[in-house]
Amino acid sequence: MSLLTYSAPGSAPETPATPSDSTYPRPSPTPEAAAAALAGRLAAAAAQTDQEGGFPTAEFGWLREAGLFTAPLAAVLGGADLMAPAHTLTMLRTLRHIGRGNLAVGRVYEGHLNALQLAQRYGQPAQVRRWAQAARAGHLFGVWNTQAHDGVHLEPLPNGRFRLRGSKTFGSGAGHLTRPLITGTLPEGGWQMFILPTDEQPATLDASFWKPLGMRATASFRVDLTGAEIGPDDLLGQPGDYYQQPAFSGGAIRFAAVQLGGAEAVFDETRRFLRELNRLDDPYQKMRLGEMAMLVESGNLWLRGAAEHAARPTATTDAEATVAYANLVRTAIEEICLRVLPLAERCVGARGLLRPEPFERLHRDLTHYLRQPAPDAAIADAGRFVLQQPTPAYALWNA
Template sequence: MTGMIETWIKNERQERLFQKATAIADEAKKHIQETDQQAAFSPQTLQVIKEEGYPSLALPPQDGGEGLSLYELLLLQEKIAEGDGSVALSIGWHMGTMMELSQEELWEPASYNRLVQEVVSSQKVVNRAATEPSTGSPTRGGIPETTAVKRDGRYVLSGRKSFTSMAEHLDYYIVSAYMEDKDSVGWFMIDRHQPGLSVEQTWDTLGMRGTASHDLVMNEVELNEDDLVELKQEGKPSPKGWLLHIPACYLGIAVAARNDAVAFAKEFQPNSLDKPIAEVPHIQDKIGEMEWKLMQAHAYLYSVARKWDEEPEKRKHMGPDLGAVKLAVTNTANEVVDLAMRIAGGRGLSKTYPFEKYYRDVRAGLHNPPMDDAVVSMLAKHAVSDDQ
């Protein structure tokens, strides 16, 4: 059976890149039970990610990468999520950061080149650490309680960050902090081995446990001035296409649930029937409903990605498109997984089958940014504005 994701591959380049994602997905799937139970990220999966040269793919060719388009990024991220959504979401943050830094030129060349050199040569992995227990999602506009105090020509950081995906396995953390000397928010790049930096194992969630998004704790971490790599941009932030790695992840989970539900329906034949349940009308209705929902979600997600790639002059106006596709795809993914659970019946609740994990994991998409209420409010304001 040809997978639903594979049908969106358009050329040999994409096929070559897709094989890298397939290798990562296959490795991730081997460790699902362990990573889910222990709320841990598999070091073996990370090794395959680095062996495939995945961390550098989003960088432009002149910097040593493959110059992934947004379409290609989503294609690969969705495939990894079919193996394990936690792995896809985790590495997706790194991939998006690489795409953002290379395309938006947020850093000075020296800082950018310092990081890129390590990503290309050693496949180093980074993530932004912005969310805090008290401020919630940074997209809501909260000021970090993490502070950066200037002392003897150096910055001293103290604070705590939550939801730090792959916290124990990142090579660098890009940490937001309130800077007293500048009365502004800055971003600091911190080496994982820096004294005063530690990871507290706090990740105890219902779903996406394998992201191992533990707390990052900074206790008087001393940094040089050149570790300050970015200052908060004033004004309205520009739309960020790379954030579509989020709906791509949850769509991949939904596709995996669909595949397993169809396989289950074709194989399961209770003794009350003379045929598998795949031939029962109400089961076929649910399979058909999964299909059209996934077809719609794929068409919407990848059409917006193509628009981003092919019409760069329109990107600054694509905020509503990006928000709407995230809302639509993540909610559709939840609906598809629910249908898969209904096909599996009571067996879907058993950890013998993968359905209950899909069900737990896909719920997390509703809480990744942008949240549904923020998207709906944005769309309403856009509809009644004079800027259309």
């Protein structure tokens, strides 16, 4: 497997020059450029894996070859430092490009970024080196936190290790991720992260859990971890670290970026469809396309806002504002997507909603992926925050 690594901004390019351009070696593509270059290929292949039990395995090979598995690693670990606050806009646009190619790939790749961000933030140096090595070797990470009544428990063994009992639900990439970051309850009640090498300790997958409206290709199965064992080296951070703010709720800007990619795909396909039918002169179609362009661009402005807010020096200390702003971003982008979908459907009509046109899949995928945890609480919490602020509206988010 040939893995390209990205140069940190400003550093020397690492990709060897090809003979044809040896005079002017090209710099390594940024993750954003690599993702943009992949989007069309992902979109062209998306229908093939759109089935229950499907997974975009080949697509993740493309991401790996494009260096996107290692992009979230710090530069010293061979990555592009994509998760650094200063690179937030690049990170969000990278996710948006992957999302416009295939929302299922975007969902799983977002988990990879999240897991490697958590690993680098809370891991001990030796652990970080080990997990970075795994990412460089092509292991796909993810985060499995959601669970039902029979959630995961870590049961201590006399030899200092832990035996796992219980299941996760919505385990995206189940059977394909080899380094899921999982959460579970310690005997004293703490919520503990660990990274399980599932290639060595396979879990029991229940694919019957995943009979979804959309996002079929994420393979978000129920995963029973009962009987697997982990050692102290597999534990990540301290109990409760997973929910530390602003990182936990602030991370919503990442799924919002993927979702916006879905809205962009709907926009692009609608325009393509109308062009093919030569329906460009109708005033109502023009009006709808104008409205869709306004909505999609608003989403992109929200990504800029999200990146600026995440990069301010007080982003971590002023956690409440960071979380409130992220809650606005996810709410606004949800609203944008929910408005783009019916506009596109009116544009393309019943004929456009037949396969092999992509609209029915895009509709199912985006509609399902928009369902993220506690949407009402998210916007209500932003409301609570602004109610407490004495600052006028123009200065609310500039602190």
